Amino acid sequence: xxxxxxxxxxxxxxxxxxxxxxxxxxxxxxxxxxxxxxxxxxxxxxxxxxxxxxxxxxxxxxxxxxxxxxxxxxxxxxxxxxxxxxxxxxxxxxxxxxxxxxxxxxxxxxxxxxxxxxxxxxxxxxxxxxxxxxxxxxxxxxxxxxxxxxxxxxxxxxxxxxxxxxxxxxxxxxxxxxxxxxxxxxxxxxxxxxxxxxxxxxxxxxxxxxxxxxxxxxxxxxxxxxxxxxxxxxxxxxxxxxxxxxxxxxxxxxxxxxxxxxxxxxxxxxxxxxxxxxxxxxxxxxxxxxxxxxxxxxxxxxxxxxxxxxxxxxxxxxxxxxxxxxxxxxxxxxxxxxxxxxxxxxxxxxxxxxxxxxxxxxxxxxxxxxxxxxxxxxxxxxxxxxxxxxxxxxxxxxxxxxxxxxxxxxxxxxxxxxxxxxxxxxxxxxxxxxxxxxxxxxxxxxxxxxxxxxxxxxxxxxxxxxxxxxxxxxxxxxxxx
Amino acid sequence: xxxxxxxxxxxxxxxxxxxxxxxxxxxxxxxxxxxxxxxxxxxxxxxxxxxxxxxxxxxxxxxxxxxxxxxxxxxxxxxxxxxxxxxxxxxxxxxxxxxxxxxxxxxxxxxxxxxxxxxxxxxxxxxxxxxxxxxxxxxxxxxxxxxxxxxxxxxxxxxxxxxxxxxxxxxxxxxxxxxxxxxxxxxxxxxxxxxxxxxxxxxxxxxxxxxxxxxxxxxxxxxxxxxxxxxxxxxxxxxxxxxxxxxx
Numbered sequence: 065x066x067x068x069x070x071x072x073x074x075x076x077x078x079x080x081x082x083x084x085x086x087x088x089x090x091x092x093x094x095x096x097x098x099x100x101x102x103x104x105x106x107x108x109x110x111x112x113x114x115x116x117x118x119x120x121x122x123x124x125x126x127x128x129x130x131x132x133x134x135x136x137x138x139x140x141x142x143x144x145x146x147x148x149x150x151x152x153x154x155x156x157x158x159x160x161x162x163x164x165x166x167x168x169x170x171x172x173x174x175x176x177x178x179x180x181x182x183x184x185x186x187x188x189x190x191x192x193x194x195x196x197x198x199x200x201x202x203x204x205x206x207x208x209x210x211x212x213x214x215x216x217x218x219x220x221x222x223x224x225x226x227x228x229x230x231x232x233x234x235x236x237x238x239x240x241x242x243x244x245x246x247x248x249x250x251x252x253x254x255x256x257x258x259x260x261x262x263x264x265x266x267x268x269x270x271x272x273x274x275x276x277x278x279x280x281x282x283x284x285x286x287x288x289x290x291x292x293x294x295x296x297x298x299x300x301x302x303x304x305x306x307x308x309x310x311x312x313x314x315x316x317x318x319x320x321x322x323x324x325x326x327x328x329x330x331x332x333x334x335x336x337x338x339x340x341x342x343x344x345x346x347x348x349x350x351x352x353x354x355x356x357x358x359x360x361x362x363x364x365x366x367x368x369x370x371x372x373x374x375x376x377x378x379x380x381x382x383x384x385x386x387x388x389x390x391x392x393x394x395x396x397x398x399x400x401x402x403x404x405x406x407x408x409x410x411x412x413x414x415x416x417x418x419x420x421x422x423x424x425x426x427x428x429x430x431x432x433x434x435x436x437x438x439x440x441x442x443x444x445x446x447x448x449x450x451x452x453x454x455x456x457x458x459x460x461x462x463x464x465x466x467x468x469x470x471x472x473x474x475x476x477x478x479x480x481x482x483x484x485x486x487x488x489x490x491x492x493x494x495x496x497x498x499x500x501x502x503x504x505x506x507x508x509x510x511x512x513x514x515x516x517x518x519x520x521x522x523x524x525x526x527x528x529x530x531x532x533x534x535x536x537x538x539x540x541x542x543x544x545x
Numbered sequence: 546x547x548x549x550x551x552x553x554x555x556x557x558x559x560x561x562x563x564x565x566x567x568x569x570x571x572x573x574x575x576x577x578x579x580x581x582x583x584x585x586x587x588x589x590x591x592x593x594x595x596x597x598x599x600x601x602x603x604x605x606x607x608x609x610x611x612x613x614x615x616x617x618x619x620x621x622x623x624x625x626x627x628x629x630x631x632x633x634x635x636x637x638x639x640x641x642x643x644x645x646x647x648x649x650x651x652x653x654x655x656x657x658x659x660x661x662x663x664x665x666x667x668x669x670x671x672x673x674x675x676x677x678x679x680x681x682x683x684x685x686x687x688x689x690x691x692x693x694x695x696x697x698x699x700x701x702x703x704x705x706x707x708x709x710x711x712x713x714x715x716x717x718x719x720x721x722x723x724x725x726x727x728x729x730x731x732x733x734x735x736x737x738x739x740x741x742x743x744x745x746x747x748x749x750x751x752x753x754x755x756x757x758x759x760x761x762x763x764x765x766x767x768x769x770x771x772x773x774x775x776x777x778x779x780x781x782x783x784x785x786x787x788x789x790x791x792x793x
Contacts, residue, residue, distance in 0.1 A: 491633065492597075493633045494633050494635055496595055496596075496617065497629065497632065497633045497635070498618075498635075498643075498647075499594075499616070499617040499618040499621065500593055500617055500618075500621050500626075500627050500629075501621055501643070501644075501647035501703065501707065502618055502621035502622040502647050502650055502651040502654070502707065503618060503646050503647050503650050504618045504650065505618070507646060507650060511635070511638055511642070511643065511646055512635055512638065514637070514638075515635055515636055515637025515638035515686070516636060516637055517637070518637035519637070
């Protein structure tokens with residue numbers, strides 16, 4: 065037993081002395097954040113020592129870093145000691161029939177066009193065995209494993225594919241990254257892992273939705289996607305249905321590796337609880353998403369539709385290391401009532417002939433504030449690199465705000481960066497034109513807003529895109545008039 | 546069908562219509578003529594229900610219903626159509642999508658089933674012929690980058706799609722060359738029936754050679770000062786609007 069191990073053992077056995085973390089059946093850790101909690105989480109998950117060390121390193125960094133204050137957000141003080149960082153995956157309470165579901169929720173489901181079976185599944189009503197998602201999930205998994213694709217929960221991957229995890233975890237978002245990423249690295253509960261082997265084109269959209277045991281991945285989710293040489297995968301995160309969660313703080317991390325000639329398309333629809341009309345409640349969503357185009361000719365494309373959360377702090381980024389690699393960022397961020405969003409991307413051009421494209425569409429209504437923040441950096445050796453950024457803001461009403469913060473850093477003379485930005489209001493003329501054709505005001509706004517966001521929405525997989533369109537309209541319901 | 550009595554309307558406290566009377570029956574074509582600033586476009590907007598205008602007195606009855614408490618979208622669903630003088634652009638929204646939304650919302654308000662994609666396409670193909678419009682144009686963002694002629698043809702195409710009871714054409718001839726004018730007029734004439742009525746708002750007599758009116762009204766200083774048949778338009782063309790001013 066090495067010296068480290070000894071100390072570790074001492075520490076872990078110490079926990080027992082205190083008594084509060086002894087019982088492995090305990091569902092929830094006590095509130096508070098300290099090294100013992102980090103150890104407890106790791107232990108509960110039966111993790112190897114290297115992972116515990118990795119978590120502890122992240123935690124020690126977390127203690128040294130200050131909470132970021134550069135965003136254009138008003139973030140209420142968060143008491144990190146008042147949060148419980150571990151709770152065992154709980155079984156949701158099953159409801160007997162749709163009659164027990166909140167009628168408001170059913171109304172929203174109907175507007176989104178979600179089927180009755182699906183509504184039951186989402187709201188926790190027992191579902192018929194025939195369409196049980198587990199069985200769908202199983203067939204799905206068989207098909208993937210034939211191709212050598214790994215798609216499982218993060219915990220499962222730690223046990224079954226430790227080499228892959230160890231090789232890639234923390235390589236894009238290291239343990240000394242930003243404040244929220246450090247927090248996630250120290251205390252993440254679970255998440256998803258996905259590996260696409262060399263030359264394999266994943267035949268279906270991978271969605272966490274289909275993954276068995278995907279529910280309750282909790283507030284500190286960790287996702288790792290590795291696309292080996294020449295592979296392709298399209299990954300979907302989230303769900304257009306309203307997501308209810310009692311945890312106020314969410315700090316997820318997503319890391320993507322794209323090797324030579326590989327392509328990863330990552331699409332998100334975020335619809336967490338945004339708080340009520342007066343800005344009370346709602347999720348604080350502090351996410352770190354980053355991908356590296358490691359090999360030549362690789363490509364990473366982020367598409368996001370952000371409609372939920374009280375506060376969104378999120379910058380899906382691409383490190384374009386391989387020559388000729390491509391990074392893309394397509395975003396629609398909608399804020400209404402008192403929601404705040406500070407979102408954008410970073411494109412770091414390192415390799416030669418690297419290209420990046422940023423299309424950001426912000427829509428603000430009510431009293432909300434919506435900021436685009438983007439950083440385009442072209443390093444010294446990134447010859448002939450190109451970036452094109454377009455950041456548009458659309459305002460509904462006169463109490464909301466739209467802001468654009470582009471940072472551009474170019475160290476290479478042969479490269480070219482273009483930035484376009486517009487701010488507009490929905491014109492009364494446009495609305496009257498729609499009204500005069502018999503379209504009511506709500507549909508008119510939906511039509512105009514969806515037209516405005518079309519360039520981004522068309523990047524989403526088909527079914528997702530249709531739902532996202534409905535979601536946009538729903539988020540803006542009642543915002544004009 | 547349309548009965549306007551003593552209509553007074555203003556915008557930003559400027560009075561524009563001062564006691565206007567107009568009566569339009571099914572099967573009729575009326576032309577409203579008048580010099581710049583006489584209130585022609587205001588009349589068109591007020592009938593359509595544009596909220597920028599305040600109706601301070603008088604009433605508008607459409608098919609027996611007083612319109613003052615009815616919003617523009619509901620008026621449209623009841624069968625009032627306005628072909629705009631300056632149709633607006635809506636980026637990212639194709640005419641096809643725009644019309645599908647409109648047609649189906651109108652159907653829904655009447656308790657009819659929405660048209661599915663196939664039925665809608667069939668209807669569209671049929672109406673496209675009327676104004677000689679290509680499908681490619683209808684797939685583009687509405688009015689974005691359209692020529693003057695394309696915009697007006699698109700307005701008449703929409704009119705054909707919605708099959709209104711009362712169509713108001715606001716300066717539809719402005720900015721059109723003679724070929725485009727012929728196409729647009731042909732479309733309007735083809736849509737004429739005993740059940741519907743058309744009000745043509747125009748500066749010039751030229752359009753009325755193609756869309757022949759049953760009645761011509763001269764609008765000046767916010768009211769109709771003279772009415773007659775199509776010969777009135779010719780007389781105006783010859784003598785100018787001052788002729789009426791002097792007579793008054």
